[in-house]
Amino acid sequence: MQIGELATLCGVRIDTVRYYEKQQLLVPTGRTDSGYRIYSDVALRELKFILRAKSLGFTLREIRELLTLKVDRDNQPCSSVKDLAEAKLEDIEEKLSELTRMHRALTKITGACCGGDEPATACSILDALDHEENGHGAN
Numbered sequence: 001m002q003i004g005e006l007a008t009l010c011g012v013r014i015d016t017v018r019y020y021e022k023q024q025l026l027v028p029t030g031r032t033d034s035g036y037r038i039y040s041d042v043a044l045r046e047l048k049f050i051l052r053a054k055s056l057g058f059t060l061r062e063i064r065e066l067l068t069l070k071v072d073r074d075n076q077p078c079s080s081v082k083d084l085a086e087a088k089l090e091d092i093e094e095k096l097s098e099l100t101r102m103h104r105a106l107t108k109i110t111g112a113c114c115g116g117d118e119p120a121t122a123c124s125i126l127d128a129l130d131h132e133e134n135g136h137g138a139n
Contacts, residue, residue: 001038001039001040001044002032002036002037002038002039003017003018003036003037003039005039006043006044006047009044010044010047010048010051012047012051017047020047020050021037023060023064024064025046025050025060025063025064025067026043026046026047026050027043028043029043046067049066049067049070050063050067056088057088057091057092058084058088062084065084066081066084069081069084108128109124109125109129110125112124112125112128113125
């Protein structure tokens with residue numbers, strides 16, 4: 001199949017396929033006589049793998065590592081894959097914690113704001129952002 005068909009089957013733009021190629025995550029099977037890239041069903045499965053891994057938050061570096069493990073899975077322990085997944089899970093938990101902190105802080109400062117039509121010279125949100133508390137701004 002050509003690049004446009006591959007992109008359509010995966011629900012991405014052609015530029016996305018080219019980007020993953022440039023990042024050496026995806027390799028075309030060959031080219032037609034006129035120079036168009038040709039992709040196999042293997043490339044289709046690999047692109048879907050890349051997209052699923054990306055949707056779970058894996059970086060391109062991590063996806064490259066997962067693909068390497070996948071290609072050589074007979075010689076790789078499952079623990080290597082699990083370690084990558086657990087590290088990603090830990091990253092996500094840290095981000096969730098940070099988002100929760102941000103949510104609490106924003107809820108607090110927006111709740112304190114009157115939100116009226118008067119000038120913002122006494123705006124509690126601007127004041128909270130202007131005064132550092134506990135090293136994290138508005139907490």
